[in-house]
Amino acid sequence: MNYKFGYPDMGIEVPPGTNLMLLGDLFSGKDILSKEFIREGLKNGEACIFVSTSDPILETVEEFSDNDLEYLGMVNCISSRTDLAPDFAYINQVRFVSSPTELATIMAFINEFLDIFRDKDVKKIRIVFDSVSTLLMYSNLKTLYKFLHVLTNTVKSRNAVLLLTMEEGVHDKIEISSLQRLSQGLITMAEGEIQFNGFSRKKFQYETQDNRIILNGD
Template sequence: MSCMHKYRLGLEELDAAIDGVSGGIGILVEGPSISGKEAIVYSLIRQGLDDGEGVVLIPTMETGENVLASYGNTKNLRVVDCMSRPLGLDRLDSANVKYVNGPGDVTGMGVWTGRLLAEFSGRPVRLCIDSLSTLLMYSSLQLIFRFLHMLNGKVFAAGGLSVGVVDEGMHDQKTMASLRQLYRAALELKEGEDACYVRAVRLTPLPTPWFRFGEVIE
């Protein structure tokens, strides 16, 4: 069952260092707006699909069709699309993609995400919101906090993994502190001269070493 399942992050050295992530936990992917953040999110989603988990993704800067095209096996991938309608694209809900009115439609996102999570009842499931920073451009911190608290409650009760992505430099300390209340652990990102690095915090007794995971793109 999902409560015994160990979640992998799709980053070989980091996965070896933390020996899998137990269900019922939230991870905040935080760092500056660097090119490597997309690679981290891709690895997290790809690993869940490869491991046969249910994956629910809320991308705030990509259409559902583009997301599906990024992954080969989409049988267990569900997407809440926030972008197609604001772009004027006429799309109908499908098994894989559900449409809401935009990044500010928190109610619609909550309804569809809850239904999609329920599709994977009794199975390992991971939820990823990419990104929280975009949601906070359209709604108040208080509203987003309640929204995330509700969704994380559903994920944690199911023994799942919840991932939120945030551009750290866009927010003040109060906002970051509030988000960290909702996600017990973190993947911290930084950029070196020629590479991007990641480490896990609060998934092990001490932070892991920094691991290289991608090249810097100028």
């Protein structure tokens, strides 16, 4: 029942109910890794929920267009229904949030998708939240902590897995350490090295190439 990470050479599997924090700067490749986490789930017939606070919805669909999107739910905080053509194929799989400040609405839509996938008897569910850093621009730490506390507990109760992305270099140590306490694993990407802490202790050298993470060695 473990969740595979998508890079066979890593040999990384994540136990159900795990919440992960992915920390890296703008050029680290963390966005590539987080979206590959979704693609791996779709490839394996798992349900996935992608929450975006920065990518327009059409970009999100394009990112995953090489996969079967039947079990992909998308929560988008910067686009609206008016951005889409009337015959947009995936309209029933998208929920629009007017602003990243609407944390209650975001949580409600995540729960809605979780219920939809439960009714379809999908056993495994991945959630990627991209990104926590955007939420911190609009909310204070206390408010965001409460929101993420609810979300991470929901993930545990559903035996799902959650990957939260966070921008390194724009937050103080208190913000990072406070939110990190909600996770059972930390992944850092910096200076060409991916390091896993918590559920694993592995680290790898890597480079980004053609929108892919290329491992250079263990």
